[in-house]
Amino acid sequence: MALHNEFGKWGEDVAARYLLDRGFEILARNWRHQHMEIDIIAQRAGILYFVEVKTRHGEQWRAEEAINAKKRTLMWKAMMAWKLQHPSLMPVHYSAIAIVIHNPAEPPEIRWYENVWEI
Numbered sequence: 554m555a556l557h558n559e560f561g562k563w564g565e566d567v568a569a570r571y572l573l574d575r576g577f578e579i580l581a582r583n584w585r586h587q588h589m590e591i592d593i594i595a596q597r598a599g600i601l602y603f604v605e606v607k608t609r610h611g612e613q614w615r616a617e618e619a620i621n622a623k624k625r626t627l628m629w630k631a632m633m634a635w636k637l638q639h640p641s642l643m644p645v646h647y648s649a650i651a652i653v654i655h656n657p658a659e660p661p662e663i664r665w666y667e668n669v670w671e672i
Contacts, residue, residue: 564608564652564661565592571650571663577602580639589631593650601643602667603632608652620649620669 569579577595584591593604605620605628628647636645646668653662 560610561606561608565606567608567652567661567663568604568606568650569593571665572602572604581635584631584635586631586634589627589634591628591631591635594635596643599643600646601641602646602648603628603635604648604650606650606652608654610654 565582569582572593572595573579575597577597579593579595580601581594582592584594591603592606593602595602595604605624607619625647632645632647649666649669651662651664651666653664655662
């Protein structure tokens with residue numbers, strides 16, 4: 554596995570722990586359908602969350618800005634595939650978690666965006 558992939562997996566582990574510590578139930582991680590992937594699918598309080606995780610060393614731009622229109626469209630398509638396989642009337646939130654390491658000797662900064670966009 555490439556170092557970049559290991560770093561991304563580490564960030565997803567941090568994000569999953571963050572959600573678990575806040576009472577979320579993780580339903581799936583790295584869920585794939587065709588060429589689409591959702592990093593984390595979780596639920597809490599009757600809401601289904603489709604979460605994109607972005608992990609960065611430092612920031613020249615905000616990590617969450619990497620979630621562009623194409624990525625949002627792919628997430629929507631993946632969500633539709635998930636809902637066909639797992640029927641539910643729960644409302645959906647498209648969420649993002651940015652994990653940013655500013656100093657390797659300190660814990661990462663974690664930014665949680667609960668309902669970051671509508672599709």
